[in-house]
Each structure stands twice: as structure tokens, then as C-alpha cells.
Amino acid sequence: MRYVATLHVRTKPEVRDPQGEAALGALRSLGLEVSNVRTGKEIVVTFEAADEGAATEAIRVMGNELLANPVIEDYDYDLAAATPA
Amino acid sequence: MTRVALLRYPGTWSERDFQHALSLIPGVETEILWHEDADLRGFDAAIVPGGFSYGDYLRAGAIAKISPATKALRRFADDGKPVLGSCNGFQILCEAGLLPGALLRNAGLEYRCDWIHIRAESGRTPWTAGLAGQVLRMPIGHGEGCFVADPDTIASLEERGQVVFRYTDAAGVATPDANPNGSAANIAGVSNEAGNVVGLMPHPERCVEALLGGTDGYRVLAAVTRALEPAGRAVYR
Numbered sequence: 001m002r003y004v005a006t007l008h009v010r011t012k013p014e015v016r017d018p019q020g021e022a023a024l025g026a027l028r029s030l031g032l033e034v035s036n037v038r039t040g041k042e043i044v045v046t047f048e049a050a051d052e053g054a055a056t057e058a059i060r061v062m063g064n065e066l067l068a069n070p071v072i073e074d075y076d077y078d079l080a081a082a083t084p085a
Numbered sequence: 086m087t088r089v090a091l092l093r094y095p096g097t098w099s100e101r102d103f104q105h106a107l108s109l110i111p112g113v114e115t116e117i118l119w120h121e122d123a124d125l126r127g128f129d130a131a132i133v134p135g136g137f138s139y140g141d142y143l144r145a146g147a148i149a150k151i152s153p154a155t156k157a158l159r160r161f162a163d164d165g166k167p168v169l170g171s172c173n174g175f176q177i178l179c180e181a182g183l184l185p186g187a188l189l190r191n192a193g194l195e196y197r198c199d200w201i202h203i204r205a206e207s208g209r210t211p212w213t214a215g216l217a218g219q220v221l222r223m224p225i226g227h228g229e230g231c232f233v234a235d236p237d238t239i240a241s242l243e244e245r246g247q248v249v250f251r252y253t254d255a256a257g258v259a260t261p262d263a264n265p266n267g268s269a270a271n272i273a274g275v276s277n278e279a280g281n282v283v284g285l286m287p288h289p290e291r292c293v294e295a296l297l298g299g300t301d302g303y304r305v306l307a308a309v310t311r312a313l314e315p316a317g318r319a320v321y322r
Contacts, residue, residue: 011189015233016267018190066151069144069180071187072233 002048002082003055009068009075010040017084043067055079087310090128091176092158094149096141099134099290106293108305112314119144120154124286125161129313130211133158135172135226145188146176154229155181167211167309168282171229175274175284179248181209184241184275184284185233189285192267196228201265203273203287204257210249210280212305212320218244221250221258221301223287224267230286232268232275239269250274271291 011017018036027034032063049055059077068075089107091100107115117123125131138279149155155177162168162183169312170178178184191197200222208217234242242248245280252274254263259271274285289302 014235015189016192016231018194018231018267019194022194056291066147067143069147071179071185072189 001051001055002046002053003052004080004082005045005047005055005062006078007043007045007059007063007075008040008069008077009043009063010038012072012074015072033060052079087110087313088128088132089113089115090123090125090129090131090307091115091117092120092123092154093121094135094138094152094154094177096137096139097120097134097173098136098293099174099288100136102288102290103132103134106290106302106306107219107240109293110310111128111304113310120149120152123154123157125157125166127160128166130169130309131161132176133168133174134168134290135174138173138177139296141173143230144180146173146178146180149177150181156289159183160175162277162282165279165281167312169212170282170284171290171307172225172230175286176229178282178284183282184277185238185247186232186272186275187233188229188286189233190229191227191231191265196226197230197265198226199224199265201273201287202227202255202257202263203285204253204259206248206251207246207276207280209246210276210283211309212283213249214308214312216272216304216308218257219304220253220255221304222255222292222299223289223301224291224298225287227266227286230266232286238270240271242275243270245278247276247278247280248272248274248289249276249283291300
């Protein structure tokens with residue numbers, strides 16, 4: 001089966017996000033009443049797995065071993081079967 | 086003869102500077118090893134130089150951590166051999182879990198290229214033997230050097246003497262102004278629990294001759310040869 005996983009990686013709440021702070025200042029300079037900005041990234045992975053359980057296990061390996069750094073980041077994901085082209 | 090391996094990943098750029106720096110130390114032989122087939126057998130120490138391994142994609146040092154060289158390095162470190170990572174090398178060692186903590190984008194978002202001062206906080210590592218308490222002047226050049234770890238980890242690093250270098254002013258005082266990147270507790274370098282693996286953001290290889298503006302990097306690189314060969318005498322330049 002072909003799956004598509006969309007991982008959302010975010011800096012942990014207690015870790016500073018200098019990019020978010022810079023964007024916060026810039027948004028305020030536009031005259032908007034912005035109180036907080038946090039940045040993150042979205043990573044979309046297309047991959048093969050035997051079934052949904054194996055796919056979930058594969059995402060955990062991807063997230064924990066490479067795509068997120070557990071010291072500073074959290075992640076969650078959406079998993080879907082790939083729609084045939 | 087002390088044999089030092091210099092690991093080169095795609096995007097590493099400081100390996101030749103390290104090779105030159107180490108060539109100034111009597112009794113040291115170096116070899117640059119490509120990451121895909123790095124064999125560390127027969128080496129006494131290993132250095133992960135700075136640069137932009139894999140273009141800093143994903144996170145600085147993240148992709149290098151799954152390279153064959155990093156696997157070899159992990160075995161080498163487990164054997165108690167001295168390992169040093171500078172700048173991107175420090176980031177790689179943290180990403181690989183060989184060192185605690187992580188390095189984030191500098192607090193001010195700016196890439197910092199400057200001369201700074203660091204104080205050697207611990208003399209128990211092979212890279213700082215005889216340097217405890219010394220204030221060293223070194224160059225930095227990095228955009229992601231803000232050292233972070235959770236408060237419990239920081240407390241445990243302090244308690245176990247794993248904070249190896251701290252950003253200070255010229256007098257050796259760790260002030261907020263002396264901290265170039267927002268690092269927790271002004272931390273510029275740490276070691277693993279055993280003390281044989283050390284990482285720091287500054288560049289010792291760039292200050293080994295008076296011509297380069299300073300020689301304090303020579304003291305760090307020479308320390309390891311002293312630690313490995315207590316009978317040998319490193320010449321201070």
C-alpha cells in the first residue's frame with residue numbers, strides 16, 4: 001500500500017522560537033494586534049507500507065529518528081492512503 | 086605519533102583548516118576521511134569539523150547523524166577515544182545524541198561572525214587538560230549556535246562538570262553581553278558524561294598562529310596530544 005503522511009513539526013512550547021518572535025514584531029509593525037507567533041514546518045512523505053499499522057510505525061521512526069529533534073521539537077501527523085494517480 | 090581523523094561530510098568546510106592547524110603540533114598525523122567509508126580503526130582521536138553538512142537541510146547536523154561516519158564515530162566514542170566537534174561538528178554530535186542538548190537559531194536571528202572569549206570550565210576532558218579556568222579568545226561564525234536543553238539537563242550538566250566552555254568577557258565573567266547567541270547559561274561547549282566527547286561552537290582551528298589573530302585554538306588542539314601522550318611535550322606558539 002502507498003501512504004501519504006503529513007508531519008507537523010513545532011518547536012516545543014518552552015523552547016524559544018526566534019523566527020516566531022521576529023514575525024511577531026513584523027506583524028505588529030503592520031498595525032495588527034498580534035500577541036504571539038510560533039513557527040513550524042510541514043513535511044509530506046509518500047511511502048510504501050504493508051498496512052496502516054506498519055505505516056504508523058514507519059512514521060514514528062521518521063519523526064523520532066530524523067524529521068523532528070525530540071530535544072527541541074514536537075510533532076504530530078496525518079496519515080492517509082495515497083490516491084492513485 | 087598521534088593519529089587524528091578529520092571527518093568530511095558533504096558540505097564540511099573546515100577539515101583543511103584543522104589539518105593545517107594540527108600540522109603545527111609536533112607528533113601529530115592527520116587524515117581526512119570521507120563520511121561514506123570512514124574507518125576509524127588505528128586513530129587516536131577524531132574531529133568533526135565545521136561547515137554546512139547537507140546544506141543544513143532539515144536542521145543543522147540532522148542528516149549527517151545517519152551517515153556511516155557517525156555510526157563509526159559512535160563506536161569510537163564508546164571506546165573512550167577523544168572526539169571533538171566544532172561549530173557544525175558540535176551540531177552533528179548533538180543531533181547524533183553523542184552530546185546532550187541542541188543548537189537553535191541564534192536568539193537575535195543574526196549570523197554571528199566575530200571574535201569572542203570563552204572560559205574553559207573543566208580540565209577533565211582530553212581537549213581541555215591543563216586549561217581549566219583559562220580565558221581563551223576564539224572566532225565564531227554561526228547562525229544556529231544557541232545551546233538549549235531542558236532545565237533538569239542544564240542542572241545536571243553543571244553538576245557533573247559537563248559544561249566545558251562558557252562565553253565570557255575578556256576578564257572571564259559570564260555576562261549577558263558576552264553571550265553571542267542566547268545560549269542557556271552562556272554555554273559555548275559541553276562534553277558527554279565520560280568527558281571524552283566535546284563540542285563547542287567556536288573555531289579553535291582558526292586561531293593557531295599569530296598571523297591569524299590568535300593562538301588559543303592551538304592550546305586546545307595541543308591539549309589532546311598531551312592527554313594522549315603524557316610524555317610528549319606540545320610546543321606553545
